[in-house]
Amino acid sequence: MRVGFIGTGSMGSMLIETFIRSGAVNPENVVATNRTIAKAELLAANYPGLQVARSNKEAASQADLLFICVKPLEFKDVIEEIQALLTPEQIIVSITSPVLIRHLEALLPCKIAKVIPSITNHVLSGATLCIYGDRMKAEDQKRLENLLSRVSAPIRISEEHTRxxxxxxxxxxxxxxxxxxxxxxxxxxxxxxxxxxxxxxxxxxxxxxxxxxxxxxxxxxxxxxxxxxxxxxxxxxxxxxxxxxxxxxxxxxxxxxxxxxxxxxxxxxxxxxxxxxxxxxxxxxxxxxxxxx
The missing domain is CATH 1.10.3730.10 (ProC C-terminal domain-like)
Structure with a gap:
């Protein structure tokens, strides 16, 4: 499974680092991009094998599981940029709580999940909150939670209790x-x-x-x-x-x-x-x- 990241700020980079350090994902199976490419390049320097994508489109086209780690008001622009490239088999994971599942399902053809990480995941501890759209089958949910369980305790919640x-x-x-x-x-x-x-x-x-x-x-x-x-x-x-x-x-x-x-x-x-x-x-x-x- 190839895991992609759009956004390598505080939470995006933390997820990449903890997934790799925990052994959940090999660097060779990670592709990442950021508005400031130098930030993604720094991760690649620290974790040889990690691929730096030069655009959001490049990251989206290469990932089976794509984490979108951007600010709420930047989300729509990212979605509009990549939506034509996405397929029904891909899983898109938002870590942005005010962006609702229905917002994404209305615009994207793929499977949608929302995951809220915690800084405690940096030490392979704490919870990760999981919310799933209707297109996420049981095996898709298990696949994502198997990944998250290497760095946290995945806990399913209802979207109304996100805050x-x-x-x-x-x-x-x-x-x-x-x-x-x-x-x-x-x-x-x-x-x-x-x-x-x-x-x-x-x-x-x-x-x-x-x-x-x-x-x-x-x-x-x-x-x-x-x-x-x-x-x-x-x-x-x-x-x-x-x-x-x-x-x-x-x-x-x-x-x-x-x-x-x-x-x-x-x-x-x-x-x-x-x-x-x-x-x-x-x-x-x-x-x-x-x-x-």
């Missing part, structure tokens, strides 16, 4: 890293512990917590209960966090959904020159009632 699922799996590492960063800064400022030592302790704690929540069989609630002795220090810390942070997470979700709604509307107009208010609301609405004390 919140992405918040948790793809945006989540940045949100969690922000929390850890602020925790470290407070520790350094309040106690004089070195930033290096605090960072190491917090990082090891994060790694161990992740393993407890995956391999260890704990739920978040059960883990808190196990650590927090009644009347103890952890319980007191959790009390202040519940009081001060609860509404922040609802504001966070409301903000990410509002941005997604804005992007979805722009993509809809870019593809069809219209807005789809009812469908947009179905994808982005959620109750905003934080159960905070």
């Amino acid at each position: 919140i699922s992405s918040d948790l799996s793809s945006c989540g590492p940045a949100f969690l890293a922000f929390f850890i960063q602020k925790y470290i800064q407070a520790a350094v400022s309040a106690t004089g512990i070195s930033e290096e030592e605090a960072t190491r302790l917090a990082s090891e704690m994060t790694l161990g917590t992740g393993k407890l929540l995956t391999d260890g069989g704990f739920t978040p609630a059960a883990l808190q209960q196990r650590v927090a002795v009644p009347g103890g220090i952890t319980e007191e810390g959790l009390r202040i966090m519940e009081k001060e942070l609860c509404s922040v997470f609802y504001d966070l979700i409301r903000t990410t959904h509002a941005k997604y709604e804005e992007d979805l509307e722009k993509v809809e107009a870019r593809f069809f020159g219209t807005k789809a208010d009812e469908e947009r609301d179905a994808f982005t609405s959620f109750p905003y009632e934080p159960p905070c004390p």
Whole structure:
């Protein structure tokens, strides 16, 4: 299977590198292109055998499985450029969440999937969200998930939950890293512990917590209960966090959904020159009632 990439920015290059490093794909079976060809050439220099395509058309014509890794408002131009070259047997994979399956199926003859990767895939961990169009047969889905499983845990989701699922799996590492960063800064400022030592302790704690929540069989609630002795220090810390942070997470979700709604509307107009208010609301609405004390 020949795997192609249009776009070798942050996520495109991460996918190429992790697929090759994991042994999921040999460099000789990868063809990549980018608007700035030098970026694709750098990947080829690091992974001998990887072929650099000089245009989107060249990449599309040579790939059995084609990942399109471009920004939402650039997607329509790429599609229009390559659509005449594509065949029903090819699989097109979008990693751009506001571009809907129906947008692509309306314009392309091939099989359509949407995959939302995470920066955690860089260390062969975390989830990859998978959404499939009607043309993707069971064997096509298995083929794609076999590839993704070498670098992540493929998880099938419904397209209506793209945003919140992405918040948790793809945006989540940045949100969690922000929390850890602020925790470290407070520790350094309040106690004089070195930033290096605090960072190491917090990082090891994060790694161990992740393993407890995956391999260890704990739920978040059960883990808190196990650590927090009644009347103890952890319980007191959790009390202040519940009081001060609860509404922040609802504001966070409301903000990410509002941005997604804005992007979805722009993509809809870019593809069809219209807005789809009812469908947009179905994808982005959620109750905003934080159960905070």
